[in-house]
Amino acid sequence: MSIIKTKNLTFEYIRRDEEGNVEGITTAVDAVSLRIRQGDFIAILGHNGSGKSTLAKHMNAILQPTEGTIWVDGMDTRQEEYVWEIRQRAGMVFQNPDNQIIGQVVEEDVGFGPENMGVPTQEIWQRVEESLRAVGMYQYRKHSPNKLSGGQKQRVSIAGVLAMHPKCIVLDEPTAMLDPSGRKEVIRAVRGLNQVEGVTVILITHYMEEIVHADQVFVMDQGKIAMEGTPREIFSQVERLKELRLDVPQVTLLAYELQQRGLKLPDGILTTQELVEALEHYF
Ligand code: ADP
Ligand code: MG
Numbered sequence: 001m002s003i004i005k006t007k008n009l010t011f012e013y014i015r016r017d018e019e020g021n022v023e024g025i026t027t028a029v030d031a032v033s034l035r036i037r038q039g040d041f042i043a044i045l046g047h048n049g050s051g052k053s054t055l056a057k058h059m060n061a062i063l064q065p066t067e068g069t070i071w072v073d074g075m076d077t078r079q080e081e082y083v084w085e086i087r088q089r090a091g092m093v094f095q096n097p098d099n100q101i102i103g104q105v106v107e108e109d110v111g112f113g114p115e116n117m118g119v120p121t122q123e124i125w126q127r128v129e130e131s132l133r134a135v136g137m138y139q140y141r142k143h144s145p146n147k148l149s150g151g152q153k154q155r156v157s158i159a160g161v162l163a164m165h166p167k168c169i170v171l172d173e174p175t176a177m178l179d180p181s182g183r184k185e186v187i188r189a190v191r192g193l194n195q196v197e198g199v200t201v202i203l204i205t206h207y208m209e210e211i212v213h214a215d216q217v218f219v220m221d222q223g224k225i226a227m228e229g230t231p232r233e234i235f236s237q238v239e240r241l242k243e244l245r246l247d248v249p250q251v252t253l254l255a256y257e258l259q260q261r262g263l264k265l266p267d268g269i270l271t272t273q274e275l276v277e278a279l280e281h282y283f
Helices: 053-059 080-089 106-116 121-134 149-162 180-195 231-235 239-243 250-260 272-280
Strands: 002-016 022-039 041-045 067-072 089-092 167-172 202-206 216-221 225-227
Touching: 002 053, 002 202, 022 053, 022 067, 022 202, 022 225, 041 053, 041 180, 053 167, 053 202, 067 080, 080 106, 089 149, 106 121, 106 225, 121 149, 121 180, 149 167, 149 180, 167 180, 180 202, 180 225, 225 231, 239 250, 250 272
Parallel strands: 041 202, 041 216, 089 167, 167 202
Antiparallel strands: 002 022, 002 067, 216 225
16 A cells, blocks of 8 residues: 555646736646555655655645645545645654744643644653654653754654654655754654654655665656666666766765776665675675
Protein backbone atom coordinates (compact mmCIF):
# COMPACT_ATOMS: atom_id res chain seq x y z
CA MET A 1 0.00 0.00 0.00
CA SER A 2 1.32 3.44 -0.92
CA ILE A 3 1.15 6.08 1.79
CA ILE A 4 1.57 8.78 -0.88
CA LYS A 5 0.63 8.41 -4.50
CA THR A 6 0.49 11.10 -7.16
CA LYS A 7 -0.74 10.96 -10.70
CA ASN A 8 0.22 13.76 -13.11
CA LEU A 9 0.37 16.11 -10.15
CA THR A 10 0.75 19.65 -11.44
CA PHE A 11 0.79 22.93 -9.56
CA GLU A 12 0.95 26.42 -11.02
CA TYR A 13 1.63 29.62 -9.10
CA ILE A 14 -0.21 32.46 -10.77
CA ARG A 15 1.19 35.95 -10.32
CA ARG A 16 -1.22 38.86 -10.71
CA ASP A 17 -0.73 42.60 -10.85
CA GLU A 18 -2.68 45.07 -8.64
CA GLU A 19 -5.71 44.96 -10.92
CA GLY A 20 -5.78 41.18 -10.74
CA ASN A 21 -4.52 40.56 -14.28
CA VAL A 22 -2.37 37.49 -14.72
CA GLU A 23 1.27 38.56 -15.03
CA GLY A 24 2.84 35.14 -15.24
CA ILE A 25 2.50 31.50 -14.40
CA THR A 26 5.14 29.27 -12.84
CA THR A 27 4.63 25.54 -13.18
CA ALA A 28 6.31 24.53 -9.93
CA VAL A 29 5.30 20.85 -10.08
CA ASP A 30 4.92 19.44 -13.54
CA ALA A 31 3.00 16.20 -14.12
CA VAL A 32 4.66 14.24 -11.32
CA SER A 33 3.60 10.62 -10.87
CA LEU A 34 5.17 8.79 -7.94
CA ARG A 35 4.47 6.28 -5.22
CA ILE A 36 5.89 6.20 -1.72
CA ARG A 37 5.60 2.98 0.22
CA GLN A 38 4.49 2.94 3.84
CA GLY A 39 7.53 2.64 6.12
CA ASP A 40 10.15 3.84 3.65
CA PHE A 41 12.76 6.52 4.21
CA ILE A 42 12.54 8.76 1.15
CA ALA A 43 14.88 11.60 0.26
CA ILE A 44 14.01 14.37 -2.18
CA LEU A 45 16.85 16.36 -3.71
CA GLY A 46 16.99 19.17 -6.21
CA HIS A 47 18.53 22.61 -6.57
CA ASN A 48 16.67 25.73 -5.43
CA GLY A 49 13.40 26.31 -7.22
CA SER A 50 13.09 22.76 -8.54
CA GLY A 51 9.68 22.32 -6.88
CA LYS A 52 10.48 20.33 -3.74
CA SER A 53 8.60 22.51 -1.26
CA THR A 54 5.60 22.83 -3.54
CA LEU A 55 5.42 19.06 -3.87
CA ALA A 56 5.81 18.65 -0.09
CA LYS A 57 2.96 21.07 0.62
CA HIS A 58 0.63 18.82 -1.37
CA MET A 59 1.45 15.95 0.96
CA ASN A 60 -0.52 17.42 3.80
CA ALA A 61 -3.03 19.37 1.80
CA ILE A 62 -1.54 22.84 2.38
CA LEU A 63 -1.74 23.18 -1.41
CA GLN A 64 -4.26 21.62 -3.77
CA PRO A 65 -3.25 20.41 -7.25
CA THR A 66 -3.93 22.62 -10.27
CA GLU A 67 -4.17 19.39 -12.25
CA GLY A 68 -3.72 15.72 -11.49
CA THR A 69 -4.25 14.00 -8.15
CA ILE A 70 -2.44 13.21 -4.92
CA TRP A 71 -3.65 10.58 -2.49
CA VAL A 72 -2.42 10.50 1.09
CA ASP A 73 -3.07 7.12 2.65
CA GLY A 74 -5.67 6.58 -0.05
CA MET A 75 -7.41 9.94 0.48
CA ASP A 76 -7.65 12.45 -2.36
CA THR A 77 -6.48 15.78 -0.86
CA ARG A 78 -9.01 17.69 -2.94
CA GLN A 79 -11.87 16.22 -0.95
CA GLU A 80 -12.38 18.72 1.83
CA GLU A 81 -13.81 16.24 4.27
CA TYR A 82 -10.42 14.46 4.32
CA VAL A 83 -8.18 17.46 4.96
CA TRP A 84 -8.26 17.22 8.77
CA GLU A 85 -7.52 13.51 8.66
CA ILE A 86 -4.73 13.98 6.08
CA ARG A 87 -2.97 16.58 8.26
CA GLN A 88 -2.86 14.02 11.07
CA ARG A 89 -1.61 11.18 8.88
CA ALA A 90 1.12 13.27 7.25
CA GLY A 91 2.85 15.71 9.60
CA MET A 92 5.08 18.44 8.33
CA VAL A 93 8.33 19.91 9.71
CA PHE A 94 9.75 23.08 8.18
CA GLN A 95 13.13 24.73 7.94
CA ASN A 96 12.90 27.29 10.71
CA PRO A 97 12.27 25.77 14.15
CA ASP A 98 11.48 29.21 15.62
CA ASN A 99 8.32 29.47 13.53
CA GLN A 100 7.04 26.09 14.64
CA ILE A 101 7.36 26.20 18.39
CA ILE A 102 4.58 28.03 20.20
CA GLY A 103 4.61 26.63 23.74
CA GLN A 104 6.38 28.25 26.69
CA VAL A 105 7.50 24.87 27.95
CA VAL A 106 8.74 21.99 25.80
CA GLU A 107 6.18 19.42 26.97
CA GLU A 108 3.31 21.88 26.50
CA ASP A 109 4.41 22.58 22.95
CA VAL A 110 4.52 18.88 22.09
CA GLY A 111 1.05 18.42 23.59
CA PHE A 112 -0.66 21.05 21.40
CA GLY A 113 -1.17 18.76 18.40
CA PRO A 114 -2.89 15.90 20.22
CA GLU A 115 -4.83 18.41 22.33
CA ASN A 116 -6.26 20.01 19.19
CA MET A 117 -7.17 16.56 17.96
CA GLY A 118 -9.24 16.01 21.08
CA VAL A 119 -7.04 13.28 22.52
CA PRO A 120 -7.94 12.61 26.19
CA THR A 121 -5.61 14.34 28.70
CA GLN A 122 -4.15 11.16 30.15
CA GLU A 123 -3.21 9.97 26.69
CA ILE A 124 -1.76 13.36 25.71
CA TRP A 125 0.81 13.09 28.51
CA GLN A 126 1.66 9.58 27.45
CA ARG A 127 2.17 10.67 23.84
CA VAL A 128 4.23 13.70 24.89
CA GLU A 129 6.54 11.47 26.91
CA GLU A 130 6.92 8.87 24.15
CA SER A 131 7.54 11.51 21.48
CA LEU A 132 10.12 13.39 23.51
CA ARG A 133 11.92 10.14 24.31
CA ALA A 134 11.88 9.13 20.62
CA VAL A 135 13.82 12.27 19.67
CA GLY A 136 16.05 12.22 22.76
CA MET A 137 14.55 15.38 24.32
CA TYR A 138 12.73 13.96 27.33
CA GLN A 139 15.18 15.44 29.82
CA TYR A 140 14.33 18.90 28.46
CA ARG A 141 10.56 18.53 28.94
CA LYS A 142 10.36 21.30 31.56
CA HIS A 143 12.67 23.68 29.68
CA SER A 144 11.73 26.81 27.80
CA PRO A 145 12.10 26.17 24.04
CA ASN A 146 13.74 29.61 23.62
CA LYS A 147 16.83 28.47 25.45
CA LEU A 148 17.41 25.36 23.33
CA SER A 149 19.90 25.03 20.47
CA GLY A 150 18.62 24.92 16.89
CA GLY A 151 19.01 21.15 16.68
CA GLN A 152 17.14 20.69 19.98
CA LYS A 153 14.32 23.00 18.86
CA GLN A 154 13.98 21.10 15.64
CA ARG A 155 13.77 17.82 17.57
CA VAL A 156 11.00 19.35 19.70
CA SER A 157 9.15 20.29 16.49
CA ILE A 158 9.51 16.71 15.31
CA ALA A 159 8.22 15.41 18.66
CA GLY A 160 5.21 17.72 18.26
CA VAL A 161 4.38 16.08 14.94
CA LEU A 162 5.09 12.62 16.29
CA ALA A 163 2.64 13.14 19.17
CA MET A 164 -0.15 13.24 16.59
CA HIS A 165 0.77 9.64 15.69
CA PRO A 166 1.22 10.30 11.98
CA LYS A 167 1.97 7.52 9.52
CA CYS A 168 4.23 9.83 7.63
CA ILE A 169 6.46 12.83 8.38
CA VAL A 170 7.47 15.26 5.66
CA LEU A 171 10.54 17.32 6.57
CA ASP A 172 11.32 20.26 4.31
CA GLU A 173 15.03 21.05 4.75
CA PRO A 174 14.82 20.61 8.53
CA THR A 175 18.57 20.96 8.94
CA ALA A 176 19.20 23.92 6.63
CA MET A 177 19.52 26.40 9.49
CA LEU A 178 21.50 24.14 11.83
CA ASP A 179 25.18 23.73 12.55
CA PRO A 180 26.84 20.37 11.74
CA SER A 181 26.20 18.88 15.18
CA GLY A 182 22.56 20.05 15.13
CA ARG A 183 22.18 18.47 11.69
CA LYS A 184 23.51 15.16 12.97
CA GLU A 185 21.17 15.20 15.99
CA VAL A 186 18.14 15.81 13.82
CA ILE A 187 19.04 13.18 11.22
CA ARG A 188 19.73 10.62 13.95
CA ALA A 189 16.30 11.34 15.46
CA VAL A 190 14.61 11.10 12.06
CA ARG A 191 16.30 7.78 11.27
CA GLY A 192 15.15 6.49 14.64
CA LEU A 193 11.53 7.39 13.91
CA ASN A 194 11.73 5.49 10.68
CA GLN A 195 13.55 2.41 11.95
CA VAL A 196 12.16 2.10 15.46
CA GLU A 197 8.69 3.65 15.16
CA GLY A 198 8.11 2.62 11.53
CA VAL A 199 7.06 6.12 10.49
CA THR A 200 7.40 6.86 6.76
CA VAL A 201 9.93 9.67 6.37
CA ILE A 202 10.11 12.07 3.45
CA LEU A 203 13.22 14.17 3.86
CA ILE A 204 13.90 17.12 1.61
CA THR A 205 17.50 18.19 1.88
CA HIS A 206 20.46 19.46 -0.03
CA TYR A 207 22.98 17.78 2.23
CA MET A 208 24.07 14.66 0.41
CA GLU A 209 25.36 12.92 3.54
CA GLU A 210 21.80 12.92 4.88
CA ILE A 211 20.41 10.74 2.13
CA VAL A 212 22.91 7.90 2.29
CA HIS A 213 20.52 5.80 4.39
CA ALA A 214 17.41 6.47 2.32
CA ASP A 215 15.51 3.56 0.75
CA GLN A 216 14.63 5.64 -2.29
CA VAL A 217 15.76 9.00 -3.64
CA PHE A 218 13.92 11.34 -5.98
CA VAL A 219 15.81 14.15 -7.68
CA MET A 220 13.69 17.05 -8.89
CA ASP A 221 14.46 19.47 -11.68
CA GLN A 222 12.09 22.09 -13.12
CA GLY A 223 9.11 20.57 -11.36
CA LYS A 224 9.73 17.07 -12.69
CA ILE A 225 11.29 13.94 -11.23
CA ALA A 226 14.62 13.88 -13.04
CA MET A 227 16.12 10.82 -11.30
CA GLU A 228 14.78 8.07 -9.07
CA GLY A 229 16.61 5.21 -7.39
CA THR A 230 18.52 3.99 -4.37
CA PRO A 231 21.26 6.30 -3.06
CA ARG A 232 23.82 4.03 -4.71
CA GLU A 233 22.04 4.15 -8.06
CA ILE A 234 21.77 7.92 -7.84
CA PHE A 235 25.37 8.49 -6.78
CA SER A 236 26.67 6.21 -9.50
CA GLN A 237 25.65 8.94 -11.94
CA VAL A 238 28.08 11.67 -11.02
CA GLU A 239 27.93 13.47 -14.38
CA ARG A 240 24.14 13.56 -14.37
CA LEU A 241 24.11 14.97 -10.84
CA LYS A 242 26.50 17.69 -11.88
CA GLU A 243 24.18 18.55 -14.80
CA LEU A 244 21.36 18.88 -12.28
CA ARG A 245 23.56 21.27 -10.29
CA LEU A 246 23.84 18.96 -7.29
CA ASP A 247 26.80 18.24 -5.12
CA VAL A 248 28.04 14.72 -4.74
CA PRO A 249 29.31 13.50 -1.33
CA GLN A 250 33.06 14.05 -1.12
CA VAL A 251 33.85 10.38 -0.67
CA THR A 252 31.69 9.45 -3.70
CA LEU A 253 33.43 12.09 -5.77
CA LEU A 254 36.87 10.90 -4.67
CA ALA A 255 35.99 7.29 -5.58
CA TYR A 256 34.68 8.51 -8.94
CA GLU A 257 37.87 10.46 -9.65
CA LEU A 258 39.97 7.41 -8.74
CA GLN A 259 37.85 5.29 -11.10
CA GLN A 260 38.42 7.83 -13.87
CA ARG A 261 42.15 7.38 -13.32
CA GLY A 262 41.84 3.66 -13.81
CA LEU A 263 41.30 2.23 -10.33
CA LYS A 264 38.82 -0.62 -10.29
CA LEU A 265 36.27 0.47 -7.67
CA PRO A 266 32.54 -0.27 -7.43
CA ASP A 267 30.15 2.47 -8.64
CA GLY A 268 28.35 4.74 -6.22
CA ILE A 269 30.53 4.45 -3.13
CA LEU A 270 28.69 6.22 -0.33
CA THR A 271 30.78 6.02 2.81
CA THR A 272 34.42 6.31 3.82
CA GLN A 273 34.20 2.75 5.14
CA GLU A 274 33.18 1.44 1.70
CA LEU A 275 36.01 3.30 0.02
CA VAL A 276 38.55 2.00 2.54
CA GLU A 277 37.36 -1.57 1.96
CA ALA A 278 37.44 -1.17 -1.82
CA LEU A 279 40.97 0.25 -1.67
CA GLU A 280 42.27 -2.54 0.55
CA HIS A 281 42.57 -4.74 -2.57
CA TYR A 282 45.34 -2.44 -3.70
CA PHE A 283 47.56 -3.04 -0.69
P1 ADP B 1 12.28 24.35 -3.97
O1 ADP B 1 11.63 24.01 -2.67
O2 ADP B 1 12.82 23.16 -4.69
O3 ADP B 1 13.32 25.42 -3.82
P2 ADP B 1 9.76 25.63 -4.64
O4 ADP B 1 8.69 24.59 -4.62
O5 ADP B 1 9.86 26.52 -3.47
O6 ADP B 1 11.16 24.93 -4.95
O7 ADP B 1 9.57 26.56 -5.92
C1 ADP B 1 9.32 26.03 -7.21
C2 ADP B 1 9.05 27.18 -8.17
O8 ADP B 1 7.87 27.87 -7.78
C3 ADP B 1 10.16 28.24 -8.19
O9 ADP B 1 10.26 28.71 -9.51
C4 ADP B 1 9.63 29.32 -7.27
O10 ADP B 1 10.12 30.58 -7.65
C5 ADP B 1 8.14 29.23 -7.50
N1 ADP B 1 7.38 29.62 -6.29
C6 ADP B 1 7.49 29.05 -5.07
N2 ADP B 1 6.64 29.61 -4.18
C7 ADP B 1 5.97 30.57 -4.88
C8 ADP B 1 4.94 31.51 -4.54
N3 ADP B 1 4.42 31.56 -3.30
N4 ADP B 1 4.49 32.34 -5.52
C9 ADP B 1 5.00 32.28 -6.77
N5 ADP B 1 5.96 31.42 -7.16
C10 ADP B 1 6.44 30.57 -6.24
MG1 MG C 1 12.08 24.58 -0.72
